[in-house]
Amino acid sequence: MGMRPGAIIFLLLLIKLSAGTLNLDLLASYGLWDSWHIRTVPVPQAKYDFIIVGAGSGGSTLANRLSENPNWRILLLEAGKPEGIFNQVPLIVSFFQHTDYNWGYKLEPQDNACLGMENRVCPWPRGKALGGSSTINYMIHTRGNRLDYDHWAHLGNYGWSYEDVLPYFKKSEKLRISDSYNASYHGTTGKLSVEHAPYHTPISRAFLETGRLMGYNILDYNGPEQVGFSYLQLNMDRGARCSASKAYLSFNPSNLDIITEAMVTKVLIDSKNRAYGVKVAIKNMNYKILAAKEVILSAGTIDSAKLLMLSGIGPREHLEELGINVLKDAKVGYNMYEHVGFLGLTFLVNDSVSLTANTIFQLEEMWRYAIDRSGPISIPGGAEALAFLHTKYSTDSRPDLELLFVGGSLNSDGDVAIRKGLGISDNLYNAVYKPIENVNTWSIWPIVQRPRSHGRIKLRCADPSVPPILDANLLDDPYDIEIILEGIKKGMEISQAEPFQRYNSRIHDIPIPGCSGFMFASDDYWRCAIRHLPSLMDHQIGTVKMGPASDPSAVVDPELRVYGVDGLRVVDASIMPTMPVGHINAGIYMIGEKAADMIKRTWTTPKSHRCF
Ligand SMILES: Cc1cc2nc3c(=O)[nH]c(=O)nc-3n(C[C@H](O)[C@H](O)[C@H](O)COP(=O)(O)OP(=O)(O)OC[C@H]3O[C@@H](n4cnc5c(N)ncnc54)[C@H](O)[C@@H]3O)c2cc1C
Numbered sequence: 001m002g003m004r005p006g007a008i009i010f011l012l013l014l015i016k017l018s019a020g021t022l023n024l025d026l027l028a029s030y031g032l033w034d035s036w037h038i039r040t041v042p043v044p045q046a047k048y049d050f051i052i053v054g055a056g057s058g059g060s061t062l063a064n065r066l067s068e069n070p071n072w073r074i075l076l077l078e079a080g081k082p083e084g085i086f087n088q089v090p091l092i093v094s095f096f097q098h099t100d101y102n103w104g105y106k107l108e109p110q111d112n113a114c115l116g117m118e119n120r121v122c123p124w125p126r127g128k129a130l131g132g133s134s135t136i137n138y139m140i141h142t143r144g145n146r147l148d149y150d151h152w153a154h155l156g157n158y159g160w161s162y163e164d165v166l167p168y169f170k171k172s173e174k175l176r177i178s179d180s181y182n183a184s185y186h187g188t189t190g191k192l193s194v195e196h197a198p199y200h201t202p203i204s205r206a207f208l209e210t211g212r213l214m215g216y217n218i219l220d221y222n223g224p225e226q227v228g229f230s231y232l233q234l235n236m237d238r239g240a241r242c243s244a245s246k247a248y249l250s251f252n253p254s255n256l257d258i259i260t261e262a263m264v265t266k267v268l269i270d271s272k273n274r275a276y277g278v279k280v281a282i283k284n285m286n287y288k289i290l291a292a293k294e295v296i297l298s299a300g301t302i303d304s305a306k307l308l309m310l311s312g313i314g315p316r317e318h319l320e321e322l323g324i325n326v327l328k329d330a331k332v333g334y335n336m337y338e339h340v341g342f343l344g345l346t347f348l349v350n351d352s353v354s355l356t357a358n359t360i361f362q363l364e365e366m367w368r369y370a371i372d373r374s375g376p377i378s379i380p381g382g383a384e385a386l387a388f389l390h391t392k393y394s395t396d397s398r399p400d401l402e403l404l405f406v407g408g409s410l411n412s413d414g415d416v417a418i419r420k421g422l423g424i425s426d427n428l429y430n431a432v433y434k435p436i437e438n439v440n441t442w443s444i445w446p447i448v449q450r451p452r453s454h455g456r457i458k459l460r461c462a463d464p465s466v467p468p469i470l471d472a473n474l475l476d477d478p479y480d481i482e483i484i485l486e487g488i489k490k491g492m493e494i495s496q497a498e499p500f501q502r503y504n505s506r507i508h509d510i511p512i513p514g515c516s517g518f519m520f521a522s523d524d525y526w527r528c529a530i531r532h533l534p535s536l537m538d539h540q541i542g543t544v545k546m547g548p549a550s551d552p553s554a555v556v557d558p559e560l561r562v563y564g565v566d567g568l569r570v571v572d573a574s575i576m577p578t579m580p581v582g583h584i585n586a587g588i589y590m591i592g593e594k595a596a597d598m599i600k601r602t603w604t605t606p607k608s609h610r611c612f
């Protein structure tokens with residue numbers, strides 16, 4: 001949900017005014033305290049042991065853990081700024097897509113998707129801040145399925161089976177949920193807070209009740225079983241956002257230098273193909289900084305791939321066509337996957353049991369959030385609960401469908417931020433959603449879990465300031481649409497159940513312009529609607545694929561070292577070889593934790609015990 005600018009200023013005032021009555025602990029979780037305490041430095045030293053590029057989920061985790069060795073000097077370079085106090089407020093998440101906390105990337109015009117967006121272009125937000133995308137995301141914490149990681153191991157990635165990675169999930173986690181979760185799956189002493197939102201809309205209770213009526217369990221989807229219904233587990237710290245920077249960078253080790261507004265443009269690689277430093281522009285001053293041990297790219301799925309290609313590591317033909325000297329021919333930029341669902345499954349209700357602009361942007365609610373950190377403003381963008389389910393196409397014990405429950409819909413912010421963030425055309429919005437602005441609604445986003453469509457990132461030119469070509473090729477494989485269609489049918493069934501009928505729930509049936517040739521709610525209508533209003537989950541992965549030496553499409557090895565270049569690793573979502581079930585951020589923290597241990601092992605094993 002977005003927020004009127006006036007309301008935001010007002011909220012700021014409230015938070016400031018009430019600061020006198022809040023204790024420091026509460027203040028800390030607003031981010032005020034933290035942002036004062038993330039120590040950044042204005043200029044770099046000439047040389048470090050490790051240079052980490054990008055302070056997102058992966059990079060922040062890694063910087064924290066590497067700095068545990070007091071003998072190492074570490075530099076963390078981040079293109080964005082420190083996060084601000086508004087990033088802490090969960091409900092207004094889509095507002096940040098309109099600020100410079102977002103890189104503002106957009107897909108190429110799509111053939112099979114984004115048909116309801118302006119010029120067939122879907123925005124693809126990425127965070128640009130200390131904390132990276134975790135400062136603008138929906139905070140949903142799901143680890144994926146056991147089989148996802150067992151599959152990675154099966155592909156030849158030693159050390160990545162579920163048994164192997166579970167300790168790192170636990171290590172990252174500070175679970176603050178008092179339900180009877182199985183302790184052998186959870187950590188309580190990690191850096192990353194995991195909570196339920198302190199407030200739920202009445203209509204979200206109907207979702208869980210319906211799950212129970214349909215015979216499913218209400219469960220901890222990060223525990224032994226995944227199929228069932230649950231309120232969201234969130235990266236939330238007492239009602240405020242817990243970003244990667246809050247979790248991992250709000251401490252003060254003297255051996256870690258953090259520099260913001262630092263845009264790395266190239267990895268420096270010598271004639272023996274060893275990475276020895278980076279080229280970086282810090283507030284428009286150019287530097288070459290040296291790394292004695294390793295350079296680590298944590299710039300995310302789009303920018304790590306881009307930096308590798310700019311540095312001469314990538315597909316030979318593509319780089320040569322741009323005049324880039326090829327140091328290592330590699331499949332960088334291929335294998336780009338994204339989770340896609342459907343935005344338009346909207347239901348109307350008569351009572352005010354869900355979120356609307358009129359009820360949220362009340363003085364009373366802002367006050368409640370400022371004092372209590374509760375109420376509807378504590379719900380991240382309106383997302384409240386989920387179900388992981390099997391469709392008839394499912395082939396193993398992994399759920400192939402997620403239903404994300406939202407206590408509102410595209411109309412619920414009175415057209416302030418959501419529509420523009422998603423790029424939805426005026427024509428579609430005005431026809432379908434304008435008429436129900438300020439009506440109480442709820443929705444379900446059905447999301448295909450292991451999408452088959454995939455795309456590719458290419459450079460547009462050799463100039464680092466130019467955004468790359470993002471050809472996601474969404475919904476190219478009909479399988480993805482069929483899974484989402486099954487999800488729509490499940491959503492319709494859920495809406496018919498007694499807990500929702502209690503509120504007279506009914507489908508919002510204004511057809512999408514462009515699909516009105518099909519009978520409303522027929523299968524073909526929905527297929528058309530999915531192509532018009534896909535929900536991109538911003539779970540970009542795979543462009544720097546991890547795999548064994550025998551895999552020609554692999555760019556990094558199972559220890560995340562770039563093949564063919566020494567002293568260079570990649571630690572972020574780009575290394576994921578296949579898509580995990582659910583949302584991917586928890587998995588990236590796990591990757592950061594695990595990478596730190598692998599790097600420590602490399603550099604602390606006595607030479608006489610090393611094997612090549
Ligand atoms: C709007 C949105 C909602 C999302 N919701 C969820 C959710 O609810 N749950 C979930 O699990 N996942 C969610 N995600 C996805 C998740 O947040 C990301 O996948 C994850 O944060 C990515 O981590 P990363 O370390 O790979 O990259 P990032 O966190 O994106 O970090 C990359 C960092 O590198 C910096 N950088 C890039 N290029 C350079 C350069 N050249 N020089 C210096 N620095 C550079 C960037 O500014 C950024 O800070 C969402 C994402 C978005 C955008």
Ligand SMILES: *[C@@H]1O[C@H](CO)[C@@H](O)[C@H](O)[C@H]1NC(C)=O
Binds near residue numbers: 182183184224
């Ligand atoms: C917790 O999970 C472990 C491992 O799956 C299992 O052995 C144990 O019985 C579970 N404990 C409870 C209380 O369910």
Ligand SMILES: *[C@@H]1O[C@H](CO)[C@@H](O)[C@H](O)[C@H]1NC(C)=O
Binds near residue numbers: 350504
């Ligand atoms: C709910 O609202 C609709 C449309 O305004 C109206 O037709 C209907 O009678 C209402 N139903 C109930 C149960 O109040």
